[in-house]
Amino acid sequence: MYVAVKGGERAIDNAHAWLAEERRGDPSVPELGVAQIREQLALSVNRVMAEGSLYDPDLAALAIKQARGDLIEAVFLIRAYRTTLPRFGASQPVDTAAMDCLRRVSATFKDVPGGQVLGPTFDYTHRLLDFKLMAEGEAPVAPGEPVEPAPVPHVTGFLNRDGLIEQEPESDAAPGDLTREPLELPASRALRLQSLARGDEGFVLGMAYSTQRGYARNHAFVGELRIGTCCIEMEIQELGFAVEIGEVELTECETVNQFKGSKTEPPQFTRGYGLTFAQNERKAISMALVDRALRWRELGEDDSGAPAQDEEFVLMHSDNIQATGFLEHIKLPHYVDFQSELELVRKIRAEAIAANKDAPDV
């Protein structure tokens, strides 16, 4: 238990002043601007937006600067900020089929209508350090082709036609919101997806990897991975009609998984789903694998006892702000606690030593 302590104000103020100095670093090196972070460390910004659960690239960039690049600390700042915002409402569910894709690949269909579009990817790079980036150079320009932008169909739609893949039941039911109601288990799939979307990328990746290594293996193929911008539309109460209020970049991953069939369902492919803010594909793929693993009950599969199937284990440990809050609090003063522990250990130790002394020699 943490017991409040008093004092130390001067030391704390000075520690924070030193933190500010260290944050700036060597003053002879130019200071990093928030816009530079937003534009040039975009994937860090994306991760902070996804796990902070707030789409605002400028704020995420500011948080990264303030946190000295500690992304979990930056997520913490964003989570704290979002609690100060009034909630204007909820958007209409985003139509990812209408996404303006900058990347769209399928690992299952080579000749998918709309084509395989690589986009700005690290795939197929050699992962060799590029020392040219240490020198100031001209801004690179990517080639383009004259095309008419057009939406591309979802890959799973092609499998749907033959009944080879499970259908997502249509619904417009308002989903639960774990930022409003504490998460209770068992959780609906909607709450699981919300939780995974804001979960720690490393944790969700680890859980997903465990399914690939055989802990609740679900034989996932990436049916489709797409990244691009989607319009966000919201019903404006005072006007009585819906308008587009903005545009966000999203990453969507649909996995196609083997399924032997159950008592109620014929053999067919099943689905896992991942959706994250901005370009964030490792997270989206991981989310889809874990979503699929957590669906074992509704699909009538066996509980193999694997961590990725254990809703309590996954959902209660995926939030890095909850985790780091509890973890890091143990470094704060626990003097009163520890004092009682110390007295207890001294007492038992004295009793044990006395008992030994009294024991007859053999």
Place this chain on the structure above:
Amino acid sequence: MPDFAFPHRDLPPTGQGDRPQWMGLLAKARPERLAAALAGLDLPAHDWARAPETGAVMVRGRMGGSGAPFNLGEMTVTRCALRIASGEIGHAYVQGRDKAHATRAALVDALMQGPRAAELRAAVLEPLAAAAAADRAARAGKAAATKVDFFTMVRGED
């Protein structure tokens, strides 16, 4: 339905003419572009019906892209409502935290409901729509340049 003088996305009819389209266009416009488009115009004074405030909107997705909704995460949004001297009330809900941008969007919304609609359409909406279309085409063009044709190799043992 009126005929549209600027490129737009098809939305279900609302009985509001193309007001949802121009509100969406203004909301998605880059703030500096809207500011530049309004720079040369004579803008009326306004009273606040609702002063600009920043809040959050919960963005929802659908399971599997087509199934039941779930909450993905929030986005920042700034809204305001204002009344211009001729009586029209302009509303804005725009992405981000830029109160000046929201104010400009609401001003254009108010003016679009009055006698200066044609002027605003030509001076503001059409250039914004053209700039947005050009951005979109440039992104689509870069994506098209990365389109690949994978081919599977014949295995040696076959």
